[in-house]
Amino acid sequence: MVQTVPNRGSVSRATMKDVAALARVSLKTVSRVINDEPTVNVELVERVRRAASQLHYQPHLGASALRRRDGRSSTIAVLLEDLSNPFSAVIYRVLEEMSIARGVSVLGGSFDEDPQRERELTLRMSRYRVDGVIIAPASRDHQYLRQEQLAGVPFVFIDRPPHLLDADAVLSDSRVGTRDGVKHLMKHGHDRIAFLGDLTTIFTAQERFNGYSDALAIGGLTVDPRLVVRDLRTVEAAQAAAGALLDSSNAPTAFFAARNPLTVGTVRAIRERGLQKDIALVGCDDFLLADLLEPAITVVAQDPLAIAREAATLLFARIDGENGPSQKKIIEMTFIARGSGEIRPVPSPSLR
Amino acid sequence: MVQTVPNRGSVSRATMKDVAALARVSLKTVSRVINDEPTVNVELVERVRRAASQLHYQPHLGASALRRRDGRSSTIAVLLEDLSNPFSAVIYRVLEEMSIARGVSVLGGSFDEDPQRERELTLRMSRYRVDGVIIAPASRDHQYLRQEQLAGVPFVFIDRPPHLLDADAVLSDSRVGTRDGVKHLMKHGHDRIAFLGDLTTIFTAQERFNGYSDALAIGGLTVDPRLVVRDLRTVEAAQAAAGALLDSSNAPTAFFAARNPLTVGTVRAIRERGLQKDIALVGCDDFLLADLLEPAITVVAQDPLAIAREAATLLFARIDGENGPSQKKIIEMTFIARGSGEIRPVPSPSLR
DNA sequence: TTGAAAGCGCTAACAA
């Protein structure tokens, strides 16, 4: 019954023609039954269904898409920075869920902040004739997508807005979120707050830096460039940068880390030096177990679930023919105080 | 230049025919150039390339697949429990990476341990005529995939083996890994070790329980059913179960948590009671920040990277025509001592 | 080396 050698390609799949022959009806009648068209005699429906099931018939979506007027492939593309990072993974999962409910499958892609790869992946998706695209872009020039748009493919940008292209977008209010996070530190007496940021080319990284500047300005402080380190990508880079700051003669009393891995790197640097009770820290983006660290990490959290839901809603509306002006949805960030952001500055000039 | 209203569907895509007309060659010559067939005059190649680029031509993979002999869709399916959990996310990401390198895209799906959904999703993938499938199944009967296999679609099972179906598999050595983890606790003086496990229907969950029994047997101990709680799915459920055990009259001195969320739930229960210095814990599966908790969590780690690499290698070999007997690859687990597993039992009979 | 004709599996348009 169960064979030892996987039997490959020995049997070809049944087609509508085969089903039609077995059910003794025309090809078109099978097509009608498969597509649930109501104008078919119940008896024939029954006969076709039986034949299809007997032959294990599975419709060929590609062939169907090729011929239909709308050309729909029942596929969307979801292109994110890195599907293995928790923020992206949650977004992907929600999009998948909402797509499945519509009978649509998801082609996924990651491009790690590489604009060149973004372009390649996106244009590759066009070869699959996806019905729509949700993208968190790495590049800052999206004119190359214009042709796709003209061909009728809707794009929804998430996390970062489109540049030189008119398209829907769902964004977090990073600037305000960061501003509030930094203000929170200032309220607790800090005036030497370091900022660790991601690539300056990334929209949200820039927004977060702006929010940091805003907060300082509101408090009558100015940005001290010696306390700002940007273009950090990894836990290790952030750990090194935070460590160097802590070891310097004018060490900060608090950190704002503008992205998950940078927060983790900062925690490590602070821990290494045994300063976890003395140095304050607010992170951007929540992460699993942030509440189990000691002290627990205060963060400004994005809402990946809400972002994904909004994005899917916008995309499917476009796919269904909505063609009003492009929409921009802003999802607010949430401040979560847990301990690390409520540490007051240690009065002594030398911390160690 | 940039319009206000996204222009949808106003322009149709260029086809090979259009490119042929512009380049003043036949359709077939365009096909040859697009497919990099060597037998085309350089001058014509140049002309076709120019025309294609001018028209923003993108080949239609669906149409191509429909006609070609091998019917390849340049697509594989990756079906996992939940793409938003870190273990799955890493696997997905690696598979995506290896696929892209071959010019193949990935259709993803999650089915949350629901056998019914597994079946629906997998059969849906068949409508896309995917070239192969990588699956971490929820069900224990995979005969329904037989037809797909016969139609030439290779399947590679990961994390859990195929049942009633002959197919390749890449598995972790959960039983041995767990056994070693539990033995480690016994070596540190524990003889009342609780086991928290996932759904008993899940292969790996069963294997891990067997490993636990093995370790106890080797040490001359027997399984105390009052210390075993299974069918736990969430952090909250594990937290409640671990808490109840800790509060009981014969509380364990150590825990083995057979899956990530269960480990986290156990940590929470122990913390709530201020017992983190008294109760030992070994978790199955590593997780981010396990080393930053206090105490840091000792785990038996799987290697999702290696699993994904092996699985992709097997799958692509099958796609390339390899048709030897089905393979079974076992990936060893790694023991990582970090502190929580090295706590010795507190001598006093009442811990609190 | 290049091209013309047929047809992959399906749906649109129309006829019976």
Next chain:
DNA sequence: TTGTTAGCGCTTTCAA
């Protein structure tokens, strides 16, 4: 209500 014919965009086959 059912069937026939044409053709979606491409590759195969075969002829030039």
